[in-house]
Amino acid sequence: MVNEKPDVSVAPPGVDKRLTVNDAFQLDVHLLRHRGRFAIGKNDTGQITWQDGDHFIARLACRIEEGAVVHFSDVEGAITVQDFSVDLTSSKRHFGGRRYYFVCPNCERRSQILYCPLDTDSFWCRICHNLTYEIQQRHRDKLFEGLWHRRTVDQGGEGPR
DSSP: OEEOOOOOOOOOTTOOOOOBGGGEEEEEHHHHHHTTSOOTTSOEEEEEEEEETTEEEEEEEEEEETTTEEEEEEEEESOOOOSEEEEEEEEEOTTSSEEEEEEOTTTOOEESEEEEETTOSOOBOTTTTTOBOHHHHHHHHHHHHHHHHHHHHHTTOOOOO
């Protein structure tokens, strides 16, 4: 599985911007399974690579065991995590089959995606890392931009161009 490099955005002046899910490496159980990286329910191995175009960023080796545990090891590149294991759980789908989830190693919630921001050394769920979605911040940024524009115009300035 090839993921793109996390996008580390710069916050507008005066706005305290939280990290977004785009600012982190991501492990998606759905993509791992459907891109043929491993077969759940059997012993299997694979690897996950993050790259920016042709430029290598990071790599993890993964091994799944019959007991629904995924082991990640042989970490190299920009990721600073140590070898770790993550449990899997599943739920029945309404029209048959199963949907699989990681169990967050920190809070034990089930999560389709685990994240590792650049400044941390662990893959946890979005809630544990206090990550937001970019769209949640876009609305807030527009609000501050609008208030700044209105204040500047009210004070006789021209506002942003």
